[in-house]
Amino acid sequence: HINGTRLYQDILKTSRWGQIAQTTGMARLALSDEDKLVRDWFCQSALDIGCQVNVDAMGNIFAVYPGQNMNLAPIAMGSHLDTQPAGGRFDGILGVIGALEVLRTIRESGYQTYAPLAAVNWTNEEGARFTPGCTGSAVWSGHTNHATAHLMSTRDSGSSSTMREELTRIGYLGSLAPDFRSNPLSGHFELHIEQNTRLEHQGKRLGIVEGVQGIKWYNVTCTGERAHAGSTPMGSRADAMVASAKIVAALDKSARQQGAFATVGVLTLERSSSNTVPGHAQFTIDLRHPSPEVLDRMEQEIKSNMDTAMKENPKIMFELDEVWHSPAVRFDSAAVACVAAAAEARATPGAVMRMDSFAGHDSALTATKVPTAMIFVPSRGGISHAPEEYTSKEQCEDGTQALLHSVLAYDSL
Amino acid sequence: HINGTRLYQDILKTSRWGQIAQTTGMARLALSDEDKLVRDWFCQSALDIGCQVNVDAMGNIFAVYPGQNMNLAPIAMGSHLDTQPAGGRFDGILGVIGALEVLRTIRESGYQTYAPLAAVNWTNEEGARFTPGCTGSAVWSGHTNHATAHLMSTRDSGSSSTMREELTRIGYLGSLAPDFRSNPLSGHFELHIEQNTRLEHQGKRLGIVEGVQGIKWYNVTCTGERAHAGSTPMGSRADAMVASAKIVAALDKSARQQGAFATVGVLTLERSSSNTVPGHAQFTIDLRHPSPEVLDRMEQEIKSNMDTAMKENPKIMFELDEVWHSPAVRFDSAAVACVAAAAEARATPGAVMRMDSFAGHDSALTATKVPTAMIFVPSRGGISHAPEEYTSKEQCEDGTQALLHSVLAYDSL
Ligand SMILES: NC(=O)NCCC(=O)O
Ligand SMILES: NC(=O)NCCC(=O)O
Numbered sequence: 162h163i164n165g166t167r168l169y170q171d172i173l174k175t176s177r178w179g180q181i182a183q184t185t186g187m188a189r190l191a192l193s194d195e196d197k198l199v200r201d202w203f204c205q206s207a208l209d210i211g212c213q214v215n216v217d218a219m220g221n222i223f224a225v226y227p228g229q230n231m232n233l234a235p236i237a238m239g240s241h242l243d244t245q246p247a248g249g250r251f252d253g254i255l256g257v258i259g260a261l262e263v264l265r266t267i268r269e270s271g272y273q274t275y276a277p278l279a280a281v282n283w284t285n286e287e288g289a290r291f292t293p294g295c296t297g298s299a300v301w302s303g304h305t306n307h308a309t310a311h312l313m314s315t316r317d318s319g320s321s322s323t324m325r326e327e328l329t330r331i332g333y334l335g336s337l338a339p340d341f342r343s344n345p346l347s348g349h350f351e352l353h354i355e356q357n358t359r360l361e362h363q364g365k366r367l368g369i370v371e372g373v374q375g376i377k378w379y380n381v382t383c384t385g386e387r388a389h390a391g392s393t394p395m396g397s398r399a400d401a402m403v404a405s406a407k408i409v410a411a412l413d414k415s416a417r418q419q420g421a422f423a424t425v426g427v428l429t430l431e432r433s434s435s436n437t438v439p440g441h442a443q444f445t446i447d448l449r450h451p452s453p454e455v456l457d458r459m460e461q462e463i464k465s466n467m468d469t470a471m472k473e474n475p476k477i478m479f480e481l482d483e484v485w486h487s488p489a490v491r492f493d494s495a496a497v498a499c500v501a502a503a504a505e506a507r508a509t510p511g512a513v514m515r516m517d518s519f520a521g522h523d524s525a526l527t528a529t530k531v532p533t534a535m536i537f538v539p540s541r542g543g544i545s546h547a548p549e550e551y552t553s554k555e556q557c558e559d560g561t562q563a564l565l566h567s568v569l570a571y572d573s574l
Numbered sequence: 575h576i577n578g579t580r581l582y583q584d585i586l587k588t589s590r591w592g593q594i595a596q597t598t599g600m601a602r603l604a605l606s607d608e609d610k611l612v613r614d615w616f617c618q619s620a621l622d623i624g625c626q627v628n629v630d631a632m633g634n635i636f637a638v639y640p641g642q643n644m645n646l647a648p649i650a651m652g653s654h655l656d657t658q659p660a661g662g663r664f665d666g667i668l669g670v671i672g673a674l675e676v677l678r679t680i681r682e683s684g685y686q687t688y689a690p691l692a693a694v695n696w697t698n699e700e701g702a703r704f705t706p707g708c709t710g711s712a713v714w715s716g717h718t719n720h721a722t723a724h725l726m727s728t729r730d731s732g733s734s735s736t737m738r739e740e741l742t743r744i745g746y747l748g749s750l751a752p753d754f755r756s757n758p759l760s761g762h763f764e765l766h767i768e769q770n771t772r773l774e775h776q777g778k779r780l781g782i783v784e785g786v787q788g789i790k791w792y793n794v795t796c797t798g799e800r801a802h803a804g805s806t807p808m809g810s811r812a813d814a815m816v817a818s819a820k821i822v823a824a825l826d827k828s829a830r831q832q833g834a835f836a837t838v839g840v841l842t843l844e845r846s847s848s849n850t851v852p853g854h855a856q857f858t859i860d861l862r863h864p865s866p867e868v869l870d871r872m873e874q875e876i877k878s879n880m881d882t883a884m885k886e887n888p889k890i891m892f893e894l895d896e897v898w899h900s901p902a903v904r905f906d907s908a909a910v911a912c913v914a915a916a917a918e919a920r921a922t923p924g925a926v927m928r929m930d931s932f933a934g935h936d937s938a939l940t941a942t943k944v945p946t947a948m949i950f951v952p953s954r955g956g957i958s959h960a961p962e963e964y965t966s967k968e969q970c971e972d973g974t975q976a977l978l979h980s981v982l983a984y985d986s987l
Contacts, residue, residue, distance in 0.1 A: 188845070246845035247800060247853075289847040318731050356805040376804065378848060387660060387960040390837035390860045391789065392769040392932035395830045397956070402838050406822035413816045417808045424803035425815050427846045432601070432659035434702040435791060435839045435858040436934075437959040440660075445848040447803045519805035521849075543810070546850040547800040 165558030186548025191285035197331035216335025234345035239281030249550020293485030298523035349527035356545035368537030378485035387440030399476035493532035503566030578971030599961025604698035605740035629748025652694030662963020706898030711936035762940035771956035781950030791898035800853030812889035906945035916979030
C-alpha cells in the first residue's frame, strides 16, 4: 500500500517552487530556476531510496530502482514537473511524485520486481516556455531531432535563450543520449489528472486511458500596415488586429460546429500603442480532435478564411506554420489491461471507466515506441491549466495505488 | 526666410536618438534615454541663440526668445519630440525643430517681435509609453491634475515606473508650475504633418487647420476562466480572447458604418500559453469623430455588445473604462486668420486648403486656454505612426516659413 499522506505532503511541499503568491497556482516553467529546485529535490529523493539517477541530454531524468534482472530495460512511470505560466499543483506533478511514492513503497515492502523500475521526469511537457510541448519525450521517442530541440528558444519576454543554454544553466544537460535505443524502457505508465469532468460527473474514481486524441499546433503571423489610429480612414487600413480577431472568432465557431477543440492561447502585437493601427500580429492555434479528417477540415477552413481576408484586402498577409502534430494514438492493449486490473482492484469495477484523453501527454509519444497506458484521477470541475486545479488526497492515493499495481502486473507479464 | 537646409538637417540628425536600426523608424518614447538626448540637444540649441530655457514640473520645455515687451506672455510655437514605439521622423518633431528654426531666423534677421516668442516641447504627446497622450499640454491647460499625471505609469514590459520617477531620472522634473496661470502663453501655433492624404490628393501645399475632431480612449478588461485548451469543452469555456475578438471585429464594422475611426491598438493576454484558454485579456479602444453624438452612439454600441456577451456567457466579464476624452475643438478665428495669411503668402491661395485635424494634438488642449491654430504640411501616402512616414525638405520648409509668418502676424495683432 502506498502512503497517501507522504504522497500528498510531497505534492503540497514541492509546490512552493513556483507557487504564485497568494494562490494555489503554479508558474514553474520548464528549465526555470524553480524547475531546477524541484528537479534537485526529485533527484535527491530518488538517491535516498537507492535509485540510480540518470539525466539525458534533454534533461529527462530517469530514477532507476533495481529489479532482479538488471539486463532488462526498466518499466517506467513518467510524467512532468513543469507547469503552465498559471497552472495547478497536480498536472504532471502527481505522475512524477506518484512514481516516486511507488518506488518508496516497493522498497519499504522489500518486494523485488523482475525488471528494474524507473520514475521519469520528462522535460517541457507543457510547451509553455518552449513551444511545442512534450519535448523530452518527443526527442526520446525519435519524433523530434535532439539538435533541433536544443535550439528551441524561450518565449520569455525580453531576452530569449535556447533550450540547450537553459539546460546548461540549471545543470541538467546530462550525458546520456536522449534516445529510446541507447536508453530503452520496457513500458511507460502515466498517472495523471483527467482535466475534464467525465469521472466526476459519472461518479467514477479512476479512468483507464486507452488513447489520446490528435493535436495540431500552429503559429500564425498576420502582417498588415502600421498606421495612425486617428487619421487613417477605415477603408485604407490593413489592421492586423482586426484581421486576426476575425480569424479567432471564426475558428471558435467552427470548433463548436465540428465538436472539436480550438484555442488561440497567445496573441501578441509588436511595438503596440493605443493610437497606432497594428501592422503585425502573431498568434497560436491549438486544434484537437480524435479524427485526422476533422483536424484537416478545420485546417482547411482556417486557410480559406485567411485567403478570403487576403483577397478582400491585398495589404493583409497571413502565414500559417504548423509547429506540432501529435497524431491520435491508441495505447497497447496489454498495458491497458494491466491498468484496468489495477484500477478495478483498487476501486471496484463499477467505479472505473475506460476513456480517451483529450489532453496531450508524454505517454502519447512513448506509446509509439513502447507499451504504454495511463491512469486518470478526477480533476474538480475539470479545471486545469489554472490555479484552481484540484484533486483530493484520496483521489491521488487511488491513482498512485493503481499505478503501483499496474507496473507490478506488467512486471509479472 | 527660414533656412530649409539647416531645418531638414536637424530633423535628420536628431533622428539618430531613437532610430530603429536599418529603418527610418523612430522609437523615442516619452522620458526614455533617447528622449533625454533630444531634449538636451533642444535646450542647448535654444541657449545657443540666446533663449531662456524654462522647464516645468511636467518636463514641458519653454525656450523663450526675448521680444520688445518682456511683460507679455510669449507667443508659443509648440509640438513634441516624443514618438510612437515605431513611428516616424516628422510627427511632432517638425513642429519643435521648425519652431527653433523660426527663432534662429528671427535672431539672424535682427528683427524684434513685440511679444517674446517661445519654442515649446510638450511632454508625452503620443501617449504610447504613458497613457493617455498630450499629457504635458493637458496639465498645463488644467485638464489633467499635475499630481495625477505624475502617478501615470509606464507601459514598459517588465518593470514599470511613474512619470515623476522618469522625469527625475532623465533630469526634466523642472521647478516651474505646470500651469497656464503661472506660466502663461499668449497664443499657440503648431506646425505638424497632416497624417492623412487630403493635401496630397488635392495637390495642395499647406493646410490651415481650423479644429480637431473628438477623441475617446478606453481601457477594456475582459475576465473569463483560464482553462485547458485540449480538454475543456467549447461549451463550458469562458475564453477572454474569443470574447474580446468578437468585440474588436464588431467595433471595426461599426466604425465603417458610422464613418468614424475606431482602433484596438493594444491587446495583451496575461501569463498566456498556447494550450491555455485565456482567462484574462486587456485591450485599448481609440474612437474618433467630430460629432459627440456619434462618439456616444459608438460607445453605447460597444457597451451593448459587451452586455450581450456577458448575458450569453455569465462567466465572461467586461469592464470598460474611459481614460481620455478630448472633445472636438474649434480654433480661434484670429489665430486661424494669421495662419491663413501666412500660408497663402507662402504657397498662393490656390495651393492651400482649410481642414480639420483627424489626429489629436497639443493644440487641442492649448486651444481651450489661449488662441491657437495649426499648419499642416503633406505626409506622403498619409502614412504616420509608422517608420515609412515622410515629408520632403521643401514641404518642411513651406510649413516652417508659414509658421514664421503666422507668429509675426499674430505678434502684429
Ligand atoms: N496534460 C497536459 O496538460 N499536457 C499539456 C499538453 C497539452 O495537452 O497541451
Ligand atoms: N498627431 C499625433 O500623432 N498625435 C498623437 C495623438 C493622437 O492623435 O492619437
